[in-house]
Amino acid sequence: MEFSIRKGHKEDMESVYRLIHELAIYENEPDAVKISVDDLINDGFKEDPEFEVFVAEVKGTIVGMALYYKRYSTWEGKSLHLEDLIVNKEYRGKGIGKALYIEVMRTAYDNDINRVEWEVIDWNKPAINFYLSTGATMIENWNLCQMNRKNLKIFLDKHEGI
């Protein structure tokens, strides 16, 4: 199957949003996507964008994407975070995900990044096996913590004036 990889533009954000939603369903979190297509356009295509994205196309249709942004490690220095690597389920197993992954890794290398980081759900064995086969390391004894805006407000209200 022929496909091509290119940088994503504003006009692609509807397709990118569709893929984000598809991944959320795959991860059993169908209601998790709180952002909109407009958020992706506003956040990704302003002067100091919050992310960049590669898209994979087959005959003019976007069937995959890799979304990433800069991070910083106090151990390694400049780092790049791969937030999402998604290929539409009808197009898996054709090398499209790997091509997107290579493009992100090449971008990192060319930009003097010292470490690329991402997260994987522990039952997604095909993804884990692929990542390990590329030379990535998986760390199982660190947990992710998150504080959403609602709980942030509750916490701050309790500590006002401190």
Added chain:
Amino acid sequence: MEFSIRKGHKEDMESVYRLIHELAIYENEPDAVKISVDDLINDGFKEDPEFEVFVAEVKGTIVGMALYYKRYSTWEGKSLHLEDLIVNKEYRGKGIGKALYIEVMRTAYDNDINRVEWEVIDWNKPAINFYLSTGATMIENWNLCQMNRKNLKIFLDKHEGI
């Protein structure tokens, strides 16, 4: 004990580096810190800085710090990552860590951030208990993946021209 919290400046990076190194030792990774004081100065105090930092002072000495930067979630939108929250071991249990944490959370809230994220090593029960008590959620079924620059080069060399 009296302490104060303020934004960190270039001149504080030597103390910040010392704390980063102290945490690496606590986490049984004494050789993990590859960056230098100069890297912190160059990366944190350029036009588009890679991170920001709060420091905690007791009688003019820096005894703690919280280092953070922007991230982006394709579910929640604008996010802030708390990379390190460190208090020198002789000054723990005095509310300094909590004060730094509040300052980061307040910064996130005031900047319309939808989610604050960080990572915690699974045996650091005092830290985990504190985070949970503030309303944070801990996610245990996601694993961190990392690709360092050395393995990045090996991987890309194998896939040159793709």
